[in-house]
Amino acid sequence: MKIVVCVNHVPDTATKINIASDKKSIDNTGVTFVINPYDEFAIEEALKTKEIFGGEVVALSLGTEANKETIKKTLAMGADSAVLLRTDLELDSLVVARALANEIKNIEPELVFMGKQSVDYDSSIMGQLVANILDYNIVSTATSFNLDGNKIIAEREIEGGKETIETSLPAVITAQKGLNEPRYASLKGIMVAKRKVIEEKEIKVAENTVTIVEMKKPIAKEAGKIIGDDASAVPELVRLLKEEAKVI
Amino acid sequence: MANKIIAFVEQRDGEIKKSSLEVLKQGAVIATDTNTSIEAVIIGNEINNLDDIGKYGVSKITHLKNSELANYSVSAYTALLLSFAEESEANIFLFANTAMGNDLAPALAIKLNCGIVVDCIELEVEDNQLVATRPVYAGKALTVVKSNSEKTIFTLRPNVFTIGNISDERAEVIVKDIAEVNLTNKVISVAKVEGKLDVTEADIIVSGGRGLKAPENFGMIEEVASLLGAATGASRAAVDAGWRPHSEQVGQTGKTVSPNLYIAVGISGAIQHLAGMQSSKYIVAINKDKDAPIFGVADYGIAGDAFEIVPALIEELKKK
Numbered sequence: 001m002k003i004v005v006c007v008n009h010v011p012d013t014a015t016k017i018n019i020a021s022d023k024k025s026i027d028n029t030g031v032t033f034v035i036n037p038y039d040e041f042a043i044e045e046a047l048k049t050k051e052i053f054g055g056e057v058v059a060l061s062l063g064t065e066a067n068k069e070t071i072k073k074t075l076a077m078g079a080d081s082a083v084l085l086r087t088d089l090e091l092d093s094l095v096v097a098r099a100l101a102n103e104i105k106n107i108e109p110e111l112v113f114m115g116k117q118s119v120d121y122d123s124s125i126m127g128q129l130v131a132n133i134l135d136y137n138i139v140s141t142a143t144s145f146n147l148d149g150n151k152i153i154a155e156r157e158i159e160g161g162k163e164t165i166e167t168s169l170p171a172v173i174t175a176q177k178g179l180n181e182p183r184y185a186s187l188k189g190i191m192v193a194k195r196k197v198i199e200e201k202e203i204k205v206a207e208n209t210v211t212i213v214e215m216k217k218p219i220a221k222e223a224g225k226i227i228g229d230d231a232s233a234v235p236e237l238v239r240l241l242k243e244e245a246k247v248i
Numbered sequence: 249m250a251n252k253i254i255a256f257v258e259q260r261d262g263e264i265k266k267s268s269l270e271v272l273k274q275g276a277v278i279a280t281d282t283n284t285s286i287e288a289v290i291i292g293n294e295i296n297n298l299d300d301i302g303k304y305g306v307s308k309i310t311h312l313k314n315s316e317l318a319n320y321s322v323s324a325y326t327a328l329l330l331s332f333a334e335e336s337e338a339n340i341f342l343f344a345n346t347a348m349g350n351d352l353a354p355a356l357a358i359k360l361n362c363g364i365v366v367d368c369i370e371l372e373v374e375d376n377q378l379v380a381t382r383p384v385y386a387g388k389a390l391t392v393v394k395s396n397s398e399k400t401i402f403t404l405r406p407n408v409f410t411i412g413n414i415s416d417e418r419a420e421v422i423v424k425d426i427a428e429v430n431l432t433n434k435v436i437s438v439a440k441v442e443g444k445l446d447v448t449e450a451d452i453i454v455s456g457g458r459g460l461k462a463p464e465n466f467g468m469i470e471e472v473a474s475l476l477g478a479a480t481g482a483s484r485a486a487v488d489a490g491w492r493p494h495s496e497q498v499g500q501t502g503k504t505v506s507p508n509l510y511i512a513v514g515i516s517g518a519i520q521h522l523a524g525m526q527s528s529k530y531i532v533a534i535n536k537d538k539d540a541p542i543f544g545v546a547d548y549g550i551a552g553d554a555f556e557i558v559p560a561l562i563e564e565l566k567k568k
């Protein structure tokens with residue numbers, strides 16, 4: 001079985017974000033980039049599926065030279081091969097989805113795993129976009145995944161509960177935390193990954209459909225008051241919540 | 249600009265979701281500002297009080313109905329929504345940014361070949377064009393965006409757009425019986441956490457972190473929550489320790505919430521936690537370390553021992 005896993009290279013979640021001088025993007029100086037946390041669950045599920053059913057796992061990433069770091073990590077965890085769609089442009093989700101889908105069409109996988117969300121733009125729509133371009137079935141924010149022949153049984157998170165979904169291959173699955181425990185790359189994996197080549201492709205892209213007019217920092221919330229340091233402050237807290245904030 | 253706006257209304261168990269009412273109200277405001285029309289569409293089987301949506305300023309709703317549509321199915325709902333959208337010739341589509349909206353909006357974007365802006369916290373008309381503001385990098389920055397395409401889809405973050413005043417108008421309900429339903433994606437069961445409010449839908453959230461030291465100590469968090477009609481939340485440390493389910497995790501890799509009141513107990517306020525909750529309208533912090541970063545975003549704080557303060561809070565709340 002052929003499996004594609006899409007991996008994105010994003011600022012570490014602990015990074016402080018500063019706006020660049022163009023006021024349309026972030027200033028990358030001093031920012032550490034890492035593999036998107038949700039993509040680690042996607043990789044793990046792809047590898048587990050391959051271990052059960054055989055086949056190969058292709059890592060796919062779109063972005064700059066720097067994305068190679070994330071691709072190498074994916075290879076070290078156990079992916080068999082990798083494709084980097086090279087671009088330095090800031091692209092919107094639709095354009096990225098079309099480029100990823102185009103490449104996926106060449107690979108013709110039965111399954112595509114992605115993260116449920118990139119922690120940069122936090123869009124959470126790439127899986128759905130790609131599935132709809134390819135006419136694949138989709139299970140988004142999956143917390144469990146099982147394959148039986150052609151049939152997929154998966155759980156997905158919804159507000160206040162879970163849905164169990166039945167669908168079939170080919171499909172795109174987007175990974176939510178809880179799906180699995182991502183493995184660490186072994187030393188051997190890291191060595192093997194060093195010898196694997198990352199296939200690089202130049203891509204032609206369409207115009208963005210949405211433009212960023214401005215990027216700005218949110219208005220910082222001002223720290224309020226510390227009312228006290230023990231239980232004697234509780235009546236005052238409750239009074240403030242009732243009378244000042246009027247929230248209870 | 250807009251010749252027509254369509255608001256997608258979401259139902260679960262035959263009840264309209266509150267996040268959809270926010271979408272209707274905001275859609276009605278935009279329709280007035282741009283002098284265009286708005287109508288709504290809903291997919292499901294038996295649905296209660298559909299004509300109620302008139303109160304939110306939308307006077308017409310089409311109900312695409314079939315018994316097989318009671319439960320959400322991404323394949324069935326997408327197919328129906330798409331043909332409805334195409335026939336309507338609308339150019340603005342509004343959804344709530346929920347598990348369902350987040351599946352349907354991008355599907356529609358591909359099928360209609362149009363722009364999509366998700367998770368908006370502001371949506372306004374400027375120079376006869378819609379301008380959206382949405383958080384990125386987990387709320388550490390905001391982007392203001394415009395769509396260049398003829399049609400655009402927006403999803404609105406729940407609990408951010410206020411409903412405000414409502415009228416007593418009723419809406420016209422048009423029921424369309426659907427003959428065929430595409431169930432290639434089928435929900436075979438729904439497991440609800442009974443009697444529990446989800447953090448993304450709650451007006452008040454009471455959250456606990458590692459400072460609570462053991463899972464059994466969340467009993468007092470649940471008690472405060474039940475006294476306030478609130479949902480319970482947790483930090484990642486509490487979830488990773490296995491004390492609380494992941495569905496309760498608030499933060500960058502958990503849920504983003506903006507309730508009226510967020511009470512953080514024994515939570516330090518790591519940047520990833522703040523990312524998920526700092527847009528709450530009021531924040532209360534209870535933490536024994538007066539230098540904990542959570543106090544930096546809290547409106548009211550008590551810098552003391554949770555094991556003393558929370559029981560006192562329970563007593564005080566019982567008094568009313």
Ligand SMILES: Cc1cc2nc3c(=O)[nH]c(=O)nc-3n(C[C@H](O)[C@H](O)[C@H](O)COP(=O)(O)OP(=O)(O)OC[C@H]3O[C@@H](n4cnc5c(N)ncnc54)[C@H](O)[C@@H]3O)c2cc1C
Pocket residue numbers: 013014037456457458459460482483484485486497498499500501502503513514515516517518519520521524534535536537540552553554555
């Ligand atoms: C990729 C990534 C993603 C992440 N995503 C998230 C996320 O989504 N959500 C999230 O929450 N975190 C997330 N984190 C983790 C985050 O960095 C913190 O580790 C976590 O939020 C800490 O949880 P905590 O505040 O409960 O624990 P701690 O930081 O250990 O804080 C415990 C607090 O309790 C206080 N305390 C102790 N005893 C008492 C007492 N008796 N009474 C009152 N107060 C007491 C202490 O003073 C302390 O401030 C993420 C981290 C990474 C790397």
Ligand SMILES: Nc1ncnc2c1ncn2[C@@H]1O[C@H](COP(=O)(O)O)[C@@H](O)[C@H]1O
Pocket residue numbers: 006007008009036038039042060061062063093096113114115116117118119121122123124125126127
């Ligand atoms: N540039 C990219 N290259 C490869 N995969 C991506 C890229 N952007 C997004 N993805 C995938 O899509 C998922 C969801 O991203 P998003 O919809 O952007 O939040 C991520 O977890 C990745 O699996």
